[in-house]
Amino acid sequence: MLEEFKMLPLDLEHIEDILIIENLSFPIPWSREAWIQEIRSNKLARYIMILDKNRAIAYGGMWLILDEAHITNIAVHPDYRGKGIGKKLMQGLIDTAKREGIMQMSLEVRKSNTIAIHLYESFGFRVEGMRKEFYLDNHEDALIMWRRE
Template identity: 55%
Template structure:
């Protein structure tokens, strides 16, 4: 299975939105994604394609010399196939090219699969945001990767 990683474009938003809705209890809106790819100069988003179908995406915001990962998701039918790793590799590569020295993200305390993925790429838990998730008041684990 060939996975192509490329920049997200406005035309990709409907497919990305489907994955977003299948992946998160409080999904971002179509307007939010359009704004990210057309108006937010700090945003860097990519998609993963298999056979011309978008099967995953990820993005981060450039904040001075740090990257704040906003979201990463893979379509349920394509999970456990290494696509999340390809997306992480793509985001880290873009961060390096943008002079980013560290990256951070929040992940649900219960999302052990995602925590393992991030740890594989050198992210370490360094904080907690109590009651961060609005749907169930679950804590977020704050993970950081330094020295990109």
């Protein structure tokens, strides 16, 4: 079933789909302007999306900074969660970073986000630090996770 979902670089044509998922997934969603700027102008950014027919149902991205890929976001439309799409995205991000010679990845995740933490752990990410009260909406701590090869 997963094979029928194509994975492609994220483009502006799918921005409406991305904004819907972003707003359903995050307490502090990125704005339309932030997304447009990110896709058009951020040379360090790499974003991928997963399509069901021509609709984007998931996306993930990162900033490539020297020898590190910092994952900025990863989200799956609520109707499509729990089907392995998050794993497919994560593998896509790892493969994209490796193609550019980058073998270490980092990210921040809310301490309470056990589903995402499980996903990251299953790809070899480990907690290496914490940012106290990192999130502005509820002052929740962020775990800093790293994956190194």
